Amino acid sequence: QQQVKQSPQSLIVQKGGISIINCAYENTAFDYFPWYQQFPGKGPALLIAIRPDVSEKKEGRFTISFNKSAKQFSLHIMDSQPGDSATYFCAASAPWSGGYQKVTFGTGTKLQVIP
Amino acid sequence: DAGITQSPRHKVTETGTPVTLRCHQTENHRYMYWYRQDPGHGLRLIHYSYGVKDTDKGEVSDGYSVSRSKTEDFLLTLESATSSQTSVYFCAISESPGAEYGYTFGSGTRLTVV
Numbered sequence: 373q374q375q376v377k378q379s380p381q382s383l384i385v386q387k388g389g390i391s392i393i394n395c396a397y398e399n400t401a402f403d404y405f406p407w408y409q410q411f412p413g414k415g416p417a418l419l420i421a422i423r424p425d426v427s428e429k430k431e432g433r434f435t436i437s438f439n440k441s442a443k444q445f446s447l448h449i450m451d452s453q454p455g456d457s458a459t460y461f462c463a464a465s466a467p468w469s470g471g472y473q474k475v476t477f478g479t480g481t482k483l484q485v486i487p
Numbered sequence: 488d489a490g491i492t493q494s495p496r497h498k499v500t501e502t503g504t505p506v507t508l509r510c511h512q513t514e515n516h517r518y519m520y521w522y523r524q525d526p527g528h529g530l531r532l533i534h535y536s537y538g539v540k541d542t543d544k545g546e547v548s549d550g551y552s553v554s555r556s557k558t559e560d561f562l563l564t565l566e567s568a569t570s571s572q573t574s575v576y577f578c579a580i581s582e583s584p585g586a587e588y589g590y591t592f593g594s595g596t597r598l599t600v601v
Contacts, residue, residue: 378529406589415577415592416530461529472518472537472584477530 375399376464378478385485391449393481395462398443402464404473407436407447410459410480419460420447452485459483490514493578493593500600506565508596510578512558518581519561520590521545521553523574530577536561537584568600 377396385391395405406421422429422436422445429436435448449456459480468474492511500506510519521533522545532545534553542553550572552564565572575597579590 413594415579415594416590417592418589421589469543472535472543475532475590479527479529 375476376462376478378462378481380481381479382482383484385449385452385483387452387454387485387487389452389485391447391452391456391483391485393447393460393462393483394444395446395464395478396442396444397464399464399466399476400443401466402476403467404465405436405438405445406463406465406475407434408461408463408477410461412458416461449483452483454485454487457483457485491578491580491591491593493576493596495596496594497597498599500568500598502569502600503567506568506598508563508576508578508598510561510563510593512561512580514580514582514591515558516580516582516591517558518584519555520579520581521551521561521563522577522579522592523547523572524577524595525574533563533576565598568598570600572598573600574598 407419408416409419410416420431420434424440433450438445459482461480462478465473465475490513494509520535522530531547536542536555554562575595577595578593581590
């Protein structure tokens with residue numbers, strides 16, 4: 373059962389455009405929503421994250437928008453650059469046993485930014 | 488990736504053979520994780536460790552075992568490899584169980600079971 377649904381699976385954006393990746397979740401126990409960026413041959417790296425008490429968080433060209441009532445959140449990449457070409461994973465974490473926070477990842481979006 | 492090394496980077500093995508993947512960290516982080524990455528499934532947790540000799544199962548633990556005898560090393564063993572275990576395996580570390588500190592991932596091990 374996929375608890376975090378991510379779309380689209382792939383995305384092609386022109387240089388300078390806005391890339392938008394969407395995620396939806398069902399589990400209301402999720403209390404932290406990070407986004408990871410992965411380049412080919414590398415492991416994912418934390419990009420930006422948000423808590424559900426905030427509707428938006430911006431770091432440079434990257435913005436997370438969060439809609440708690442709709443249980444949806446999205447990543448916006450403004451002024452997309454070829455160097456942003458990577459696979460992006462949304463994730464959500466919730467308390468689990470023993471103080472551990474279980475992190476559930478989306479299925480990933482492969483972004484290609486063309487010149 | 489700085490502070491975390493996975494070995495080997497690539498491995499081809501035959502069905503039914505045992506395979507051990509190694510994760511080594513120099514960050515002295517308490518928490519270590521093994522994930523597998525497959526197209527259409529994203530990253531799925533296999534096992535995790537919250538200290539030396541303290542491990543627990545993740546969501547796709549069948550067919551896998553782990554051991555952690557030292558803080559810096561976390562081993563993933565496929566007791567009898569199957570074709571369904573062909574995947575890219577990532578180790579991750581974190582300094583707290585809370586996700587807010589983020590996970591640091593290794594560069595992965597591409598395992599092919601033929």
